[in-house]
Amino acid sequence: MTDLPWQAEDVLAILAKLNLRPGKGVPLLTLWHSMGSGKDVSEGVRQLVDLKYVELNPSQTDVILTELGYRALRGESPRGESGSAPFNDPASIEPAPEVRRAVILTALEVETRAVLRHLKDIREITVKQTVFHVGQFREWDVAVAECGSGNIRAASIAERAIDHFSPEVACFVGIAGGVKDVIIGDVLVATKVYGYESGKAGKRGFQPRPEISLPAYAFEQRARAIRLKEQWKARLDPAFNHGDAKIYVGAIAAGEKVVGSSRSETATFLRATYGDTLGVEMEGRGFLDSVHINHPVQGCLVRGISDLLDKKEETDELGSQAIASDAASAVLYEILATLPPPGANPPPVRAILKPGTVTRSVAIERPHGNTPAIYFDPGEVLAAFGEPPDKVEFTYPDGDGFYLRVIPGVALSKALSRATLGSIEDAGLFAMWRNPSRLFAQNRFGSIVIEPESAAGGFLKASSQLFATGEVWGLARWPFVRNRPEFGPIIPSKSVEQMYRDTLVRYINFLSTHLRIEPPLVIKAGAVGLKGFRLAVNVDQLFGPFYDDAVGETYELNDFSPQAINSILLAFFETLFAASGYERPKNLWNFPPE
Numbered sequence: 001m002t003d004l005p006w007q008a009e010d011v012l013a014i015l016a017k018l019n020l021r022p023g024k025g026v027p028l029l030t031l032w033h034s035m036g037s038g039k040d041v042s043e044g045v046r047q048l049v050d051l052k053y054v055e056l057n058p059s060q061t062d063v064i065l066t067e068l069g070y071r072a073l074r075g076e077s078p079r080g081e082s083g084s085a086p087f088n089d090p091a092s093i094e095p096a097p098e099v100r101r102a103v104i105l106t107a108l109e110v111e112t113r114a115v116l117r118h119l120k121d122i123r124e125i126t127v128k129q130t131v132f133h134v135g136q137f138r139e140w141d142v143a144v145a146e147c148g149s150g151n152i153r154a155a156s157i158a159e160r161a162i163d164h165f166s167p168e169v170a171c172f173v174g175i176a177g178g179v180k181d182v183i184i185g186d187v188l189v190a191t192k193v194y195g196y197e198s199g200k201a202g203k204r205g206f207q208p209r210p211e212i213s214l215p216a217y218a219f220e221q222r223a224r225a226i227r228l229k230e231q232w233k234a235r236l237d238p239a240f241n242h243g244d245a246k247i248y249v250g251a252i253a254a255g256e257k258v259v260g261s262s263r264s265e266t267a268t269f270l271r272a273t274y275g276d277t278l279g280v281e282m283e284g285r286g287f288l289d290s291v292h293i294n295h296p297v298q299g300c301l302v303r304g305i306s307d308l309l310d311k312k313e314e315t316d317e318l319g320s321q322a323i324a325s326d327a328a329s330a331v332l333y334e335i336l337a338t339l340p341p342p343g344a345n346p347p348p349v350r351a352i353l354k355p356g357t358v359t360r361s362v363a364i365e366r367p368h369g370n371t372p373a374i375y376f377d378p379g380e381v382l383a384a385f386g387e388p389p390d391k392v393e394f395t396y397p398d399g400d401g402f403y404l405r406v407i408p409g410v411a412l413s414k415a416l417s418r419a420t421l422g423s424i425e426d427a428g429l430f431a432m433w434r435n436p437s438r439l440f441a442q443n444r445f446g447s448i449v450i451e452p453e454s455a456a457g458g459f460l461k462a463s464s465q466l467f468a469t470g471e472v473w474g475l476a477r478w479p480f481v482r483n484r485p486e487f488g489p490i491i492p493s494k495s496v497e498q499m500y501r502d503t504l505v506r507y508i509n510f511l512s513t514h515l516r517i518e519p520p521l522v523i524k525a526g527a528v529g530l531k532g533f534r535l536a537v538n539v540d541q542l543f544g545p546f547y548d549d550a551v552g553e554t555y556e557l558n559d560f561s562p563q564a565i566n567s568i569l570l571a572f573f574e575t576l577f578a579a580s581g582y583e584r585p586k587n588l589w590n591f592p593p594e
Contacts, residue, residue, distance in 0.1 A: 004051075007044030012053070012073060013164070015065055022070045025062040027455030061456040074121060074136075101167040102137075102336060104144045105157060107283055111174040112146045114325035117237065118333045119144070127164045130157060140336055143167070151195075151254060151286025158290035162297055169216070169298045169339070172287045173332050175324045176252065176279035176303035177259055177312070179270055184308065184320050185245045187331045189223035190215050190301035193284040194253045194274050196266075208273050213288035216298035222335045223249045235330035240323045247331055250278040252301060254285035262309040279303055296509075300335070304328035365407055365522070366445075366471055371399030372552050373528040375445065375465065375473055382463065383441035383450045392457035394450055396477065400529025404432065404474040404500060406507040409520030409556065415468040416515070421447040424466055427514040431462040432476035432503050451478075464507075470517050472507045480529065481536075490536040493543075494589050497573055500525065501591070504565060519557050525572045526552025535580045537588070544580040551579040566592040 004012070014031055031041045045063055048054040053069030056062070065073075106112045112133075116122060119135030119142055126132070132143045143165050147157035154172060162170060176188060195211035226232050227247035236242050251274065259266050259280050270277050284301045291299030304324025307315045366375050374396065376382060384393045424447045425440040433451040440449050451462040462476040476499060481490045504523070511517040530551065534544035553575050555568045570592050577584035 005044070005047050007040050008047040008051075008053075009044075011041065011044035011048060011063075012069070015054075015063075015069070016073050022065055022067040025057060025064040027062050027452055031063065061454045074123070100140050100341060101165055101169075102140050102142045103158070103161040103165055103167045103170040104142060104332070105154060105161065105170070105172045105283075105287060106144070106146050107149045107154070107174050108321070108325075109146065110321045111325045111328075112144065114237075114322070114329040115144050115173055115332075117326075118235065118329060128160060130160055132161065132165075137333060138337060147283075149282050150256060151283055153286075154283035155286035155290040158287050159294070162291070162294045167297060168341075169219075169300065169336075170287075170291050170294075171219075171300045171302060171332055172283055173302050173325075173328050174281070174283070174304070175306035175321050175328070176281040178279055178305040178308045179253070179267070179277050181250075181278055182246075182248055182305045182308075184305055184315060185242055185323050185327055186305045187245065187247045187324075187327045188252060188279045188303045188305060189220065189247065189249050189331065189335075190252045190284060190303070191220050191249055192251050193288055193301060194251060194277060195255075195285040196253045196270060196274055196277075197255045211285070213285050213292065215288060215300045218298060218339060219300035219335060220249060222339055223247060223331070226331065226334050226338065232331055232334035235333055237326045240319075240326055242323060242327060245327050248278055251276045252284055252303060253277045253280045254282060255280070256282060258282070258312075259309055260312050264309070267309055279305060280309075300332075302328045302332045302335075366405075366467055366469065366473065369399060371528045372524075372526055372550065373401045373403040373475060374399045382443050382445075382460070382465075383439070383448055385439075385441065392455070394452050394457060394460050396475070397459055398529075400480070401475045401477045402432070402479055402496065402499070402527045403476075403525070404503055404507070405522075405524040406472045406504070406511060407522040407524070408470040408511070408517050409522055409558075412470050412517075416446070416466075416470060418442070420515070421466055421468065423514070424449060424464075424510075427510055429464055429466070429472075429510055430503070430506055431464050432474040432499055433462040433478070434499075434502075464503075470511065470515060472511065474503055474507070480533065487534075487536065487539070487542065489533045489545075490542065491530075491533050493535050493537050496576070497569075497589055497591065500572065501569055504569065508565070521557045523555045523557065523568055524552065525555075525568075526550065527576070530579065535577060535582075537585070543577060543582040546580055548579060551575060 011031060015026065028041065045054065048069065049056065052066055053072055055064045055066055057064060104115055106115055116133055116135070119137055122133050122135035124131055125134050125143070130145055132145045134141065134143045136142070143161060145157055145161060147153045158170060178184070182188060193213040195213070196208070198209050198211040227249070233245070253270050253274055255266070257266060261267060270280060281303055288299050288301065291297055304327040306320045306324035369375055369377060378398045379395055381393045381395050384391060386392055422442060429449050431449050431451040439452065440447065445465055446467045448463055448465045450460050453459050453461050461478040463474070465473045467473070479491050479496050479499065481492060484490060508521070511521070528550045530546035531549040532545050534542040536542050553572055555571065557564055574584045
């Protein structure tokens with residue numbers, strides 16, 4: 001890929017960020033929106049078409065990734081064209097599982113080698129002169145860069161990596177000096193990182209002004225769970241003598257100096273001022289600050305203990321850095337292997353409801369249109385881009401679709417301003433779709449993010465609308481599958497359930513973190529246009545058909561807990577199956593989680 005013209009590389013970079021699979025497409029409009037230049041997009045697409053990396057659909061509005069292009073993205077040799085999924089493959093009625101992305105930074109060569117040992121199909125990618133080693137670990141695409149020592153370098157390379165790869169998680173892995181409790185070869189997963197050099201130098205000496213960076217809570221919890229078992233040790237390199245290595249979860253201090261003695265002024269200061277510090281290093285604070293400003297990327301810091309401050313040179317010569325780096329890498333990859341995907345563990349929403357009932361009135365609720373699924377007139381333009389004669393407009397043809405509404409239970413003190421409504425792009429709100437389209441517009445209702453069927457305008461696959469009242473209304477038509485004649489009209493159960501699980505979590509996160517809206521929340525979920533469709537689990541389990549055209553339920557969340565969200569989702573999924581005439585199989589798709 002490094003020999004491609006820059007326009008082609010930029011287009012491929014966007015396709016990589018969208019996690020496209022062979023045969024999947026992206027509207028040209030999305031590429032124009034991402035690159036900001038229609039001329040550059042057209043040139044880049046032309047170059048990729050010539051290379052047979054992409055194809056254009058018959059209407060010349062969508063760019064389709066080919067098998068050859070997909071293998072180029074992965075740095076693999078072409079192996080011919082891939083055919084469509086066989087009709088008797090149960091997975092063929094479900095979308096391919098999403099690839100997850102992780103960025104891992106290191107400071108030293110010994111750390112980089114330990115991290116790369118766990119990857120396969122490694123290739124090099126250069127991003128603004130920074131070299132990344134990109135490989136695969138299970139369902140993860142992992143990009144690794146060695147940034148050198150220091151918080152400033154760690155912060156700048158982290159920002160570059162996150163901007164280019166759009167990862168789900170970003171991790172810094174390497175070695176640290178042990179301050180207390182730990183021994184050489186142990187692993188420390190940070191719960192917080194002290195910027196211990198922050199303070200004021202005055203007449204009475206140095207007065208600390210602590211700055212604290214926090215890793216993602218999910219990583220802390222995974223580390224606490226992993227240390228209770230021994231499975232992570234299977235990832236250790238047997239070439240090293242790791243002894244009885246242990247995992248510690250606690251505080252780390254980060255500064256700009258190497259601490260080479262337990263009796264040094266810095267070590268004494270750390271014990272006196274930051275008494276819970278278990279280890280000291282030089283990159284964690286800058287790295288986590290960079291991750292913090294790139295929400296919702298989750299950050300973590302994993303350190304192997306390579307010395308106990310005293311006799312650092314001697315222990316390094318005995319290979320302690322390699323042992324510590326290997327142990328830290330083993331722990332990180334065990335965390336990645338067991339980290340649930342976004343939406344699998346919903347954010348806390350406490351309060352259990354009685355499904356199908358509302359115990360208090362909704363403050364302000366948007367009236368629905370000619371069906372409960374819509375708030376607009378069928379055919380009404382909901383989003384438009386460009387100016388005549390190049391203007392494109394998007395709408396829905398009718399009132400059918402799967403819908404999800406999240407409504408504040410108490411009226412806002414004042415309506416959301418146009419500026420706040422327009423900030424949904426900065427907050428990263430998704431349409432009811434697997435990936436972010438990043439196509440945002442304002443309309444007479446407020447602000448909307450859309451997923452179009454075609455860049456040329458016309459009908460929408462999905463959308464999320466934010467109203468001035470704080471209500472979010474999602475709509476999706478894509479789960480209605482009509483193009484599989486061997487099955488008849490079907491609705492893929494797994495896709496629908498995952499859509500609701502992901503979307504409900506995103507909406508609650510958006511309302512609570514971006515708009516500061518607190519419970520109670522009223523949840524309305526349902527579908528219109530079901531009649532004649534069957535609910536598909538696999539090719540041998542097709543439930544239905546639906547005889548009623550619509551189903552809908554209303555639920556209330558009075559405060560926050562994971563069980564409450566799962567209770568709502570399960571109640572709705574069971575209602576959907578019941579409408580097909582059958583009971584939902586227990587533990588279908590491993591939901592709800594045990």
